Amino acid sequence: MELRELLRQLSEMHAPTGEEDEVADFMAKEFSKNGFEVKKDMLGNVIAKKGSGKRKVLLAAHMDEVGLAVMGITREGFLKFTKVGGIYDGILSNMRVVIHAKKKIRGIIGAKPPHLMKDEELKKLPEYDQMYIDIGAKDKAAAEALGIKPGTRATFDATFADMDGGRGAGKSLDNRIGCAILVKLAEEIKKTDCTVYLVGTVREETGLYGAGTAAFGIDPDLAIAVDTTPAAGTPDVSEDSTPVKFEHGPSLGVLDAAGRGLIMPKKLVDWIGLVAKKRRIPLQYEVSERGATDASRMQYVKTGILAASIGVPTRYLHSLNEMASFKDLESAKNLLKAIIEEFPEYE
Ligand SMILES: [Zn+2]
Structure with a gap:
């Protein structure tokens, strides 16, 4: 190949x-x-x-x-996580991730709308422990039914891109x-x-x-x-x-x-x-x-x-x-x- x-x-x-x-x-x-x-x-x-x-x-x-590990699930079904490996918080904000539940499912790291931000909030980056993953579940029981629990892993979600000049990104x-x-x-x-x-x-x-x-x-x-x-x-x-x-x-x-x-x-x-x-x-x-x-x-x-x-x-x-x-x-x-x-x- x-x-x-x-x-x-x-x-x-x-x-x-x-x-x-x-x-x-x-x-x-x-x-x-x-x-x-x-x-x-x-x-x-x-x-x-x-x-x-x-x-x-x-x-x-x-x-x-490098990736993430679920630490807990909120009552509303959002996933709190820790980082596994060296990750700069700046790249996480609003990232799309794959959750390794019973089967692979999609998640997104939520991003607060700028409409609702105060001036100071607009100038700084959220830290990872303030972030959460939204998998679309309606509550904790729905997330658990998918097999998600502390220790469930998440990885970045991206497809490989052929770039100009014989280069590739992913x-x-x-x-x-x-x-x-x-x-x-x-x-x-x-x-x-x-x-x-x-x-x-x-x-x-x-x-x-x-x-x-x-x-x-x-x-x-x-x-x-x-x-x-x-x-x-x-x-x-x-x-x-x-x-x-x-x-x-x-x-x-x-x-x-x-x-x-x-x-x-x-x-x-x-x-x-x-x-x-x-x-x-x-x-x-x-x-x-x-x-x-x-x-x-x-x-x-x-x-x-x-x-x-x-x-x-x-x-x-x-x-x-x-x-x-x-x-x-x-x-x-x-x-x-x-x-x-x-x-x-x-x-
Ligand atoms: Zn590395």
Whole structure:
């Protein structure tokens, strides 16, 4: 399947943190279709394996997306919620959501009409704990009859949009981009000198948990997180503050969370740089002050694992409409393929 079509389908799936089955089942099917041995572990990670080479390479892409969890239902049938994952309240106001009740149903986050607002109210943003989801139910009993209770999850509701210039926008590109790249690699890796593990991980958005348990079980010689990363170049994100440019190829996350997460070994940074140069794949280097990827956890599993983080520059992360360029997806996929091919020579 084309990367574009893979990303469209994956973007429109719903996999809130801790309930990743919809994406997991899709990934498992695609992996086994391409001759990988597939299993699912207790937390829900999808682990696909191919080859029997001496060195083990693990590529991890998290399947979960940021979302909401119902905390309670008001007498009138409105849902109060908390946020699961890093969400700015500004994007929630009046958002359309999917409620994961007995079956999927629609909800909207209510917005007070400006007609009824005081001057001060017009100037400020409501906070999430003042907001509520309206599912159209006439009272609490009607909402409960749909199977809604504390813990019921909600995800953003958006369809994927093809944009000008080979770009696409939609919800959950963080990290269905990583998932799409792993599925595409499964199609392209016919045989390999390494033992390749393609892993769809769970619970990244709230603490990088699935990647930790998966890496512990696999104990790879090299672990790479495949994820998205904030791109500079829009009027509000300058290239001085965020060095990763849109459409300038994947980024290598050499140091995460101001050094509190992943710190890549210099030797590995240089080696990946050489692989990219040899294959003429554009590569950017990134240091982030906040935020981490699955690599930040995988590096510290067992007695320590050689780890790298590769990100696709993406605009508007953790919003209803994230945007990426298929050129960057393609380059990231090619770089990962080259790394798998060259890793037997790494010393
Ligand atoms: Zn994220």
